[in-house]
Amino acid sequence: MIQSVRRFATGAAVLLAGLAVPAAFAQASTWTIDPAHSGVEFSIKHLGVSTVRGSFSGVTGTVVWDDKNVGASHVEAVIDAKTVNTGQEKRDEHLKSPDFFDVNQYPTLTFKSTSVKRNGDGKLQIVGDLKLGGQTKPVTLDVDGPAAPQKGMGGKLVSGFSAVGTIKRSDFNFGQKYGAPTLGDEVRFTIDLEVAKQ
Template identity: 45%
Template sequence: MKGTIIRFLAALAIFAVPSLASADSWTIDQEHSSVGFKVRHLMVSNVRGDFGKFSGAIQIDDKDLRNSKVDVIIDTASVNTGVAKRDAHLRSADFFDVERFPTMTFVSQRVERVGADRLKVHGQLTLHGVTRPVVLDVEGPTKALKDPWGNLKRGASAVTTINRKDFGLTWNKAIESGGVAVGDEVTIALEVELLKK
């Protein structure tokens, strides 16, 4: 009788917990991907930058994309805006404080289909030692295809906007005409090419 109950409970667990058994494992191909951002500068223009080092593990369940998962790690010291002095300031304690917080991470919690090729990926972003919920608006993923060397590839684009102050990035400087040097809203955009493990 005891064995029957255990088998029954095990069978229930299979149906109660979403399974990743049908999900394929992919990694981000860094050589063909980018993690960029833009932020308002002096209230007149946008400054753009990117992070040169990042990695990601993605589980994609094509039968039910809601069962998919995304984990991304970004090296904050790899920030690059094309201006060495500005990049050094961004790495300092005024902004990313890379000595204390060398990475930012995104871990998905829920995937929601909102269109034929559109998803919302809900997850937790950890930046500057602070973890807060964010939502990525995703276009894709594309269908898988083989590259000229026989590797399976697929791609996706994602974008989200955060308020940097929510993550403790509060440095700013007032300007004479009114306003501040750096905007609060930061748009983060990812263009990723995925490689099947």
């Protein structure tokens, strides 16, 4: 009987340990975005009949994560506009011109969160200010994460987030020489971040 009770207690302890918040997230912690394993992908309609896709690399920034008080979490990210890539060199050069990103005047896009909360489905919703081409507007991101921390190269703990959202070019006065039907107003995007604990 005593042995059965001990086995039950041991099993319960193991189960509770598995359900516990990972130690890396048990308190507020700061994580650095890894630009080598992070990026942004986007898509936009062309002439209303096809979808053009592209990406940005060179994402940097920090994530402050507080699992006990998610609302105290914070994200800041910087995207290198010069890394825009749609697979067509001439189109990419045009996107870097003053008609669109104007990378000489605005070399980066920035995002700073203003609120972080959990949705009913357990996912995160992050609202923040996106600065694009000199215009700053609020955007909403639906986020999966954080992923359970793993040991990366060098022994550092790493985790990850994946976010999706939509912006309207008209909100940012972006590329207005090319309105509908040449280019759609909505730009959909996915952000994938790998972060390392500081």
